[in-house]
Amino acid sequence: MLLNKSDLAADDTLDWVRLWASDHCPGVPVVATTETDVPAALLLDRSASADKWREAGAHGRHVHHFSQVFRLAFPVEPETLARELARPELQLVRAKGIVTAASGQRCVIQVTGRRWQISSATNAPRVPDGLVCIRLNNAPDADEIERRIHFSRTPVGKAGPQGPR
Numbered sequence: 001m002l003l004n005k006s007d008l009a010a011d012d013t014l015d016w017v018r019l020w021a022s023d024h025c026p027g028v029p030v031v032a033t034t035e036t037d038v039p040a041a042l043l044l045d046r047s048a049s050a051d052k053w054r055e056a057g058a059h060g061r062h063v064h065h066f067s068q069v070f071r072l073a074f075p076v077e078p079e080t081l082a083r084e085l086a087r088p089e090l091q092l093v094r095a096k097g098i099v100t101a102a103s104g105q106r107c108v109i110q111v112t113g114r115r116w117q118i119s120s121a122t123n124a125p126r127v128p129d130g131l132v133c134i135r136l137n138n139a140p141d142a143d144e145i146e147r148r149i150h151f152s153r154t155p156v157g158k159a160g161p162q163g164p165r
Helices: 011-024 040-044 050-057 078-085 142-151
Strands: 065-071 092-100 106-112 115-120 130-136
Touching (some): 078 092
Antiparallel strands (some): 106 115
């Protein structure tokens, strides 16, 4: 069983999923992966033991990208936030999360490069508002992202003369 995108999950969450999987799928090896990075030889080797799979899952996280989680304790203008996260100076390759709009509607924000999309989160599980931001080579600029989150808090992004750079 492959647990893909494991770099986006907290270690205690991965431990819980492994425990759940061992209860529901006894004897099935569980490998945490990022970008489905599993050696092809291991996938094609029908005789691969559970130990080989466990070893493959112990290689750790990728070092070529960094992710950071941001919690939101207030409503935002989703379009403004998505537009701000898509600005090239942030150098984000991906941002995704659930936010509450000023209207009270919960929305899913998805940013990939310069493109962004907002959709309803009506059917999403009730989780705290937050975003995961991913950047290549260096950690996301947390201060700048926090500033843009706060900028999106006001209607239509009007933060006064000190708006985003």
